[in-house]
Amino acid sequence: MQIITEPGLMQAAVEKLRLNRQRIAVVMTMGALHEGHLSLVEKARSIAGTVIMTIFVNPKQFGPDEDFHRYPRPFEQDAAHAKAAGVDYLFAPSPEAVYPEGFQTTIHAGAIAEGFEGTKRPGHFNGVATVVTKLLQITKPHAAIFGEKDAQQLAVILRMVRDLNIDVDIVSSPVVREKSGLAVSSRNIYLSREQRESASVLFRGIRQAGMELEKKRTDLAAIAEEIRAMIEREPECRPDYVSFVDDRSFITAETAEPEREYRLLIAAWAGTVRLIDNRLFKT
Template identity: 45%
Template sequence: MQLVSTKDELRHHLDAVRMAGRSVGFVPTMGALHEGHLSLVGAATADCDVVVLSIFVNPLQFGADEDLESYPRPRQRDLELAETAGVDVVFTPSPQEMYPGSVFTAVHVAALTSTMEGAARPTHFDGVCTVVTKLFNLVGPCHAYFGEKDYQQLAVVGRMVADLDQPVTVVGCPIVREPDGLALSSRNVHLSGEQREAAGVLHRALRAGATMIAVGEHDGEAVAAHMAEIIGDEPLARLDYATVVDAATLEPLRALARDAEIRLLVAAAFGSTRLLDNVGVTVP
C-alpha cells in the first residue's frame, strides 16, 4: 500500500495507472474507518484494478458550531485497516495541501440541497461538493463509492457528476448496521452507553414506517408523522426531521404512488452527537 500526501503525486501516479490500462476505484472518506467504509473498499476491489482511499477531514463542510476539532482522527488504525482491506493507495493530504490559500470558488447543487441536511447545515453541501470535485479532479476517471447511509449526499454527488459531466461513475453501496440496526458511523464513538442504546430508535422508526407502507398506507405525511412520534418518545433523542421523499428528486411526498421508489429518512441528536439513517422502499 502506498501513502501519498501531495496532489501532484496522486495525479501522476493514477495517470500512470490508467496509461497501463488499469481501472481505478475511489473511496473518499474523512477517516475513522469502520466496517461501512471497508464495505465500500470491498465493492471497489471487486470492480476495479487499483483502489484509492482518501482520508481528509474537510473543514469546508463543518459549520461554526460543529465538531471539526473533535472529529476522530485515528490515523494509524485507519492505515492498518485500509491495508488489510486491500487498498492500494491512501491519499492523506493536509488542509494546507488541499486549500493552500483562500477559497473563492464553491460548487453548489441547487434544489437537492435545500432540505433535510441542507436545512439543518446550510453550508454543508457546498463544502462536500467542493472537496469532492477537487478529489475527482485529482483522481481522474474512476468509479467512486459512497454509502447509502448519507443518502442525500449520495443523491447530490450523483447529480453534480451528471450536471458537470465529470468522468466518474458514482456507485451507491448498502448501509452496514450494528446487530440492533444502528447504522455504522464515525460519530457513534461519541455516544455514551445510554445514548448508544437509545440510538437504536432511528432504525426502529424507519422499520415502522416501511411496515406502514407495506400494509397499504399511501399517505407519506402519515408515515413521516408516525416515525417522528416513535423517535420523539425516546427521551434521549432530539428529533431533527423524519420525512418521506422521492428517491431520485428528494421531493417530500404526500401521496405515495404505486411502484414508486421512495426513501424514508430520519435525523436526531443524542446529546451532542447527531445521527442520520434511512431506508429505501418500493411502494406496493
C-alpha cells in the same frame, strides 16, 4: 500500500495506472474508519484492479458550531485498517494542499441540497460538492463508491456528476448496521451505552415504515409523524426531522403513488450526538 500526501504526486501515480489500463476506484473518507468504510473498499475491490482511499477532514463542509476540531483523526490506525482491507493507495493531503492560499472557486450544489441536511447545515453540501470534485480531479478514478447512509450527499454527488459531465461512475453501497440496527457512523463513539440503546429507535422506525407500506398505506406524512412519535418516546432521543422524499428530487412526499420510489429520511439527537438514517422504499 503507498501513502501519498501531495496532489501532484497522486495525479502522476494515477496517470501511470491509466496508461497501463488499470481500472481505478476511489473511496472518499474523513478517516476514523469503521465497518461502513471498509465495506466501501470491499465494493471497490470487486469492480476495480486498483483502489484508492482518500482521508481528508474537509473544513469546508463543517459549520462554525460543528465538530471540525473535535472530529477524530486516528491516522495510524486508519492506515493500518486501509492496508488490511486491500487499499493500494492512501491519499491523505493537508488542508493547505487541497485549499492552497488564494483558493476561491467553489461549487453550488443546487436545489437538491437545500432541504433536510442542507437546511440544518447551511453550506455543507457546497463544501461536499467542492471537495468531491477536487478529489475526483486528483485521483482520476473510473468509479467512486459512496455509502447510502448519507443519502442526500449521494443524491447531490449524482446530480453534480450528471450536470457537469464528470466522467466517473458513482456506485452506491448499502448502509452497514450494528446488531441493534443502528447505522454505523464515526460519531457513534460519542454515544453512551444508554444512548446507543435508545438510538436503535431510528432503525425500528424504518422497519415500522416498511410494515405500514406493506399494508398499502399511502399517507406518507402520517407514517412519518408516527415514527417521529416513536423517537420522542425514547428518553435519550429527540427527533430532528422525519420525512419521506422522492428519491430523485429529494422533495418531500406527502402521499405515495404506485410504482414510485420514496426514501424515508430520519435525523435525531441521542444526547449531544446527531444521527441520520434512511431507507429506500418502492410502492
